[in-house]
Amino acid sequence: MNLVSTTNVPLATGIYSTTGLIRIRVIQFLPSFSKEKMRENLIYALKKRNELRKITNAYRILHGENDFFPGITIDRLNTTWVVRIYSSSLLVYGRWLVWNLFDICKNSKLGEPQPKRILFDPPEKTGEDKIGFKKKILPIILKRLPPPNWINLILTKT
Template sequence: MSFSNHIKSSLQPKRLAVKLNAKGEQFVVKGHPWVFSNSIVKINDNAKTGDLAIVFSKNKNKVIGLGLYDAHSPIRIKMIHQAETKVEINAAFFYQKIQLAFNKRLELFQTNTNSYRLLFGENDGFPGLIADVYNQVLVVKLYSEIWLPYLDSILKSLQEVSKSKTIVMRLSRGLKLSQNHAIKDGEVVYGLLENEVVEFVEHDVNFSANVIKGHKTGYFLDHRDNRRRVGKLSKNKTVLDVFSYAGGFSVHALANGA
């Protein structure tokens, strides 16, 4: 399986040696996912977006973390690995992280549902990348160019782990303007999409999301449990939903007799 006809990038990543000031180093050691530009005291002169940043401790010259360099953001390095163990940043590394994220979400399938957020950005070690599954359609939202050099292998792993039949790419405003790729917002990069409005089930309740034109990935799957909770709290009550995008909270309330 290859996405190379769709996913092309002019970025060729290399390795960077990075040293931080005391405050920045402390944040990385404690597991913070971001390194701001004013924390960097030493780095290669020709650092470019997507390069692998190897962060060394200031005194012992020990690797304390790995991240991806972003030349266009004040969050200059987005961390992808804390250096408790040595790893190679390759397709197998990303596959393992995606499989781990999926395993954490297996509990979500204990209710009648076929929609879930597979990758929660920084929380799963993928800063600036969100992956949502609607039925058998996977929607990947990119917020940073750092992922462009690695996207082909990441998409393969996402498809293999989620068993999705279709993959749709969504881009942030900045990525839409980027000259470093040929991806279009809403482009189907794997499989076929019969209808841009995808029907799915969330805790026995039927919904739909426009995965091509909808906000973000088409729906707010990160609020799945909140909507179920509100539904239960709303049983036999009168409910006013004053902030609604897709009616999720209202529909769950209605389904519980509100």
């Protein structure tokens, strides 16, 4: 959704949620949405983790709002990424981010290795989102996922 001023000047792009506690998550503070800017932000987040990468293989790759990606965190645990999406309204956006991050990591100069496995932690586990991830959203995601050798889904509730 485009966010505009009271004089109808475009200010930002956001994602609206009808079910979550946070109704609008601003994903970009530009007059129009830019995929290139999103990729720049992903690269910037990876570069900020360069020092961590030298001493550990377990850290947070993406810190949600702190890295300009609200509602989504990505942790690296050795050769696995754990993706946490905090609202069902962010599922498509989160999947797009993971795909782009995976693609960016092909560039060995950035130092972040591509994962062997990616786990998605569904929003149902982490909040009061009542949209029905397993029955309504999961079948849609599964139809569009890349080959299953690099993505797994955590489907158990805790």
